[in-house]
Amino acid sequence: MIIANLLGIFLFLMLLWKKLxxxxxxxxIFNFSFIIxxxxxxxxxxxxxxxxxxxxxxxxxxxxxxxxxxMYLQKIKFYESFNALVISILxxxxxxxxxxxxxxxNLNDFIIFWLGLFLVFTFFFIESYYRKLIWYKSGRVGFxxxxxxxxxxxxxxxxxxxxxxxxxxxxxxxxxxxxLYRLSKSKE
Numbered sequence: 001m002i003i004a005n006l007l008g009i010f011l012f013l014m015l016l017w018k019k020l021x022x023x024x025x026x027x028x029i030f031n032f033s034f035i036i037x038x039x040x041x042x043x044x045x046x047x048x049x050x051x052x053x054x055x056x057x058x059x060x061x062x063x064x065x066x067x068x069x070x071m072y073l074q075k076i077k078f079y080e081s082f083n084a085l086v087i088s089i090l091x092x093x094x095x096x097x098x099x100x101x102x103x104x105x106n107l108n109d110f111i112i113f114w115l116g117l118f119l120v121f122t123f124f125f126i127e128s129y130y131r132k133l134i135w136y137k138s139g140r141v142g143f144x145x146x147x148x149x150x151x152x153x154x155x156x157x158x159x160x161x162x163x164x165x166x167x168x169x170x171x172x173x174x175x176x177x178x179x180l181y182r183l184s185k186s187k188e
Contacts, residue, residue, distance in 0.1 A: 004099040008092030009037065015091070019084035024076060032070045032081065033088075039066030057168070063089060079142030079183065086145035087127075090120050090152075108159060115155055123148045142183050150176035 013033055020029045043062025047055040063085070071081055094116030101109035127144040153173035160166050 001099055001103075004095045005092075008095045011091045011095075012037070012088045015088035016084050019087060020076070020081065023080060024074075028074050028076065032074045032076055035070035035073065036063060036066035036085070039063075039069060057165070079140065079145075083142050083145035086149055087120070087123050090116055090123065090148070094120065112159060115152075119148050119152055122151070140183055140186060143180065146176050146180040146183060149173075150180065 013030070016033050017026065017029050020032075024032075040059060040062040043058045043065070044055070047058030051058055067081070067085055070076070071078060094113050097109045097113040097116060100106065101113055123144050126147060130143045150173050153169045153176065156169040156173075157166050160169055
């Protein structure tokens with residue numbers, strides 16, 4: 001678990017820096033990433049000790065709260081930073097599911113690992129071709145991250161157990177697709 005998390009954190013920091021380095025100073029990028037990591041760690045500790053059955057949702061909330069706080073404190077634009085966040089968190093997420101699949105011999109976790117990797121490659125594929133789409137005229141940054149996030153939460157419906165979790169995942173996927181639609185209609 002330690003090796004998977006260290007590799008995941010390294011990939012998170014490297015990919016986040018790689019996506020944001022052209023627009024922001026390195027100090028701002030690493031402050032941004034360490035705020036997200038700190039809040040994620042706090043929420044993970046709370047989940048492990050108090051709500052172990054909701055660890056995924058607590059970690060998702062930790063990433064969301066950390067992202068919002070870091071974006072506000074570091075004055076970083078939403079769509080650019082969200083795009084970078086998605087591609088930097090997906091490999092870590094996939095590695096954690098591979099680790100869980102190996103430890104628990106769980107086929108479900110192994111399938112989620114492969115779906116996470118598929119979404120990483122999907123992100124890079126979409127990132128290289130989205131400006132050529134006729135129906136996406138704005139060509140703005142953020143398309144890949146929002147689309148992959150929406151697909152991720154739509155796919156979560158097949159792996160979540162309770163109805164409440166499925167409803168939450170559906171609402172989040174719908175929110176990402178709504179933001180994608182809003183981005184496509186944006187004039188800026």
